[in-house]
Amino acid sequence: MRRIVGFLAVNAVLLIPAMALAQQINxxxxxxxxxxxxxxxxxxxxVNQDSGQAVFSGNVLIAQDQMRLKAPKVEVNYAKGDTSKISTLHATGGVTLVSATDAAEAQEAxxxxxxGTVVMTGNVLLTQGDNVMSGNRLDVDLSTGMGQMQGRVRTILTPGKK
Known part of the structure; x- marks a missing residue:
């Protein structure tokens, strides 16, 4: 019995740092x-026609469905050979991503x-209702609503009220 308790205690101690490094989020x-x-x-x-790049600056707001992304500067990269299809949007200078119930802030995204993915990096702060989480990187799959916070994750959970 002592071996089992000891084994469980050692494994719990070994798993705690791993849990602090990455957190799966709905x-x-x-x-x-x-x-x-x-x-x-x-x-x-x-717009630079030669490079196929456009740069929006000053109070940039990107809207798609219920998602809103705000930043001072956003570089738009188009698919190679097709300037009608957007490949990526690179937002910098302090980014806010909001939806109906969640909000995230980072240095860039x-x-x-x-x-259909958003990767936010640099002092990421996520707010979901009263719950707050921070880390270095946040990956969000917009089609599934699943995400992962990485890099020295810190979470503050507020228990539900009765």
Whole structure:
């Protein structure tokens, strides 16, 4: 019996740091229709036809279905050879991603439109109701609403009220 208790105690201690490094999260509120049109508004737009890149700057707001992404600057990269298809949106300068029930902030984010994923990096802060989580990187699959927080994850959970 002591061996079993000792074995369980050692394994629990070994698993705690791993749990602190990555946390799987359900983002029911961040689930979005990734086939919906992407609307971008900004104060300014610069387009480089040669590189197939567009840069929106100043109060940039990207909207798709229920998702909203705000940033000071967003670079739009188009699919090779097809400037009618967006490949990625790279937001920098402090990014906020919001949905009906969830909100996340980070230094930058890359939205892969074709894959329907958003990767936020740099001091990520996620708020889901009264619960708060922080880490270095947040990966969100918008089609499933599932995500993973990585890099020294810290969570503050607020128990439900009766």
């Amino acid at each position: 983002f029911g509120g961040m689930k979005a229709n990734t086939k919906a049109p992407v609307e971008v508004t900004a104060d300014q737009l610069n 890359v939205y892969d439109v074709a894959a």
